[in-house]
Amino acid sequence: AQKITQTQPGMFVQEKEAVTLDCTYDTSDQSYGLFWYKQPSSGEMIFLIYQGSYDEQNATEGRYSLNFQKARKSANLVISASQLGDSAMYFCAMREVNTPLVFGKGTRLSVIA
Amino acid sequence: GAVVSQHPSRVICKSGTSVKIECRSLDFQATTMFWYRQFPKQSLMLMATSNEGSKATYEQGVEKDKFLINHASLTLSTLTVTSAHPEDSSFYICSALQTSGRISSYNEQFFGPGTRLTVL
Numbered sequence: 001a002q003k004i005t006q007t008q009p010g011m012f013v014q015e016k017e018a019v020t021l022d023c024t025y026d027t028s029d030q031s032y033g034l035f036w037y038k039q040p041s042s043g044e045m046i047f048l049i050y051q052g053s054y055d056e057q058n059a060t061e062g063r064y065s066l067n068f069q070k071a072r073k074s075a076n077l078v079i080s081a082s083q084l085g086d087s088a089m090y091f092c093a094m095r096e097v098n099t100p101l102v103f104g105k106g107t108r109l110s111v112i113a
Numbered sequence: 114g115a116v117v118s119q120h121p122s123r124v125i126c127k128s129g130t131s132v133k134i135e136c137r138s139l140d141f142q143a144t145t146m147f148w149y150r151q152f153p154k155q156s157l158m159l160m161a162t163s164n165e166g167s168k169a170t171y172e173q174g175v176e177k178d179k180f181l182i183n184h185a186s187l188t189l190s191t192l193t194v195t196s197a198h199p200e201d202s203s204f205y206i207c208s209a210l211q212t213s214g215r216i217s218s219y220n221e222q223f224f225g226p227g228t229r230l231t232v233l
Contacts, residue, residue: 100222
């Protein structure tokens with residue numbers, strides 16, 4: 001079964017607008033971490049934001065915030081004030097205890113001027 | 114954050130040759146490193162988990178005799194693609210865990226910049 005599901009293969013957003021990238025996950029563990037990474041065309045994986053399963057507050061990092069809804073097992077990424085440089089692939093990932101990161105299929109975000 | 118390097122960044126080789134990719138943690142010791150493979154327009158798929166001083170653990174469907182992993186020191190893991198074929202052409206990314214011991218959900222994996230392998 002898919003551990004991480006990203007249902008949006010591609011998204012478009014107008015520059016300066018906000019965009020939400022969806023991510024749902026599947027785990028029976030109580031302790032786990034959720035991550036978002038950005039992958040530009042160069043291929044490098046850029047860490048954006050982390051949410052721990054026990055964290056009560058939604059994580060925020062600059063223009064990135066994570067909308068964590070534990071009961072629904074969703075961890076959507078919100079990017080505010082989109083910039084042209086935000087155009088890239090975005091991967092949601094999860095790590096359970098004693099396991100490596102597992103990635104979703106990704107969402108390609110295109111920011112339009 | 115911690116820095117992980119990979120070498121080479123790009124390699125083109127003939128079918129049947131072997132290619133070695135190095136992954137180094139530059140400013141921390143990594144007892145555990147991971148190797149991922151990414152085909153075009155797809156996600157990262159875990160190939161194997163490499164632990165310093167012991168044999169690597171391979172994911173289902175990954176041929177351990179074809180993808181040789183050596184983690185001989187706390188800062189270096191190598192992936193050797195033996196007798197490479199065109200279907201092995203892919204983007205290979207390594208990742209290192211900064212802390213040693215038990216993997217917790219709070220540890221952060223640091224990624225190398227990747228190696229693009231093209232087999233002719």
